[in-house]
Amino acid sequence: MKRIYCTPTTVLILRIPQPTLIYQLISSLLVFPVYRILFRGYTIGQSNVPSEGPLVVVSNHGSDLDPPLLGHILSRPIAFMAKVELFTIPLLRSLIRACGAYPVRRGSNDREAIRIAKARLTDGWAIGIFPDGTRQVNGRVDKAQLGAALLSFYTGAPLLPVAIVNSHRAMGRHQNFPRFLPIQIYIGNPIAPPISRHRKHLEATTQACKDQINLLLDRGLSLVNSSNPN
Numbered sequence: 001m002k003r004i005y006c007t008p009t010t011v012l013i014l015r016i017p018q019p020t021l022i023y024q025l026i027s028s029l030l031v032f033p034v035y036r037i038l039f040r041g042y043t044i045g046q047s048n049v050p051s052e053g054p055l056v057v058v059s060n061h062g063s064d065l066d067p068p069l070l071g072h073i074l075s076r077p078i079a080f081m082a083k084v085e086l087f088t089i090p091l092l093r094s095l096i097r098a099c100g101a102y103p104v105r106r107g108s109n110d111r112e113a114i115r116i117a118k119a120r121l122t123d124g125w126a127i128g129i130f131p132d133g134t135r136q137v138n139g140r141v142d143k144a145q146l147g148a149a150l151l152s153f154y155t156g157a158p159l160l161p162v163a164i165v166n167s168h169r170a171m172g173r174h175q176n177f178p179r180f181l182p183i184q185i186y187i188g189n190p191i192a193p194p195i196s197r198h199r200k201h202l203e204a205t206t207q208a209c210k211d212q213i214n215l216l217l218d219r220g221l222s223l224v225n226s227s228n229p230n
Helices: 019-037 066-073 085-087 091-098 110-123 147-155 200-225
Strands: 002-006 011-015 040-044 054-059 078-083 102-104 126-129 159-166 183-189
Touching: 002 159, 019 091, 040 066, 040 147, 054 066, 054 147, 066 078, 066 159, 066 183, 078 085, 078 110, 085 091, 085 102, 102 110, 110 126, 110 147, 126 147, 147 159, 147 200, 159 200, 183 200
Parallel strands: 040 183, 054 126, 054 159, 078 102, 078 126
Antiparallel strands: 002 011, 159 183
């Protein structure tokens, strides 16, 4: 599907990506019952999600549950970086590619992964990025990196802060089995791209994302604690 956008100087034909059948089946038949029933999940702020156009989704990361949950609740396809080792497993490789994932080598400046992310955004995709780069035991955004802001600057995509409440307690880094605690997802207000790629502007945009995510986490946790005093 395509849509034509006109500006005073250019005409941009933007493809609106459609989820694959596998993506839709996994979201509807697997993630939906896990999130809505087992984890009694609900989402607040759905109206803040732009329905089309490039989008950089930034979120805290406390659990392996986070990518599929985000892919389900946004109601539009979202692509995530996945460690390159997962793409060496034939069946899994086909599955995660169908769900929009693309490989990245952790701990390196993976130019190919950055190129793919830029291309996906140019095609109108949403790209999911965890600013810390790895799961945090406390479930918060602690040491946010500048990559999401840089991608936003290069592509003009707004950043969408999202807070996933309780996933780090439900199935965190050192847990072998899930705990079926309530998980809530709070979608914040979009943040404009940085005005330049100068470090101070990237840091200011990254800090704005971090602050909004952690504020949403605090609000969500206070609601969870007030409803479960014991």
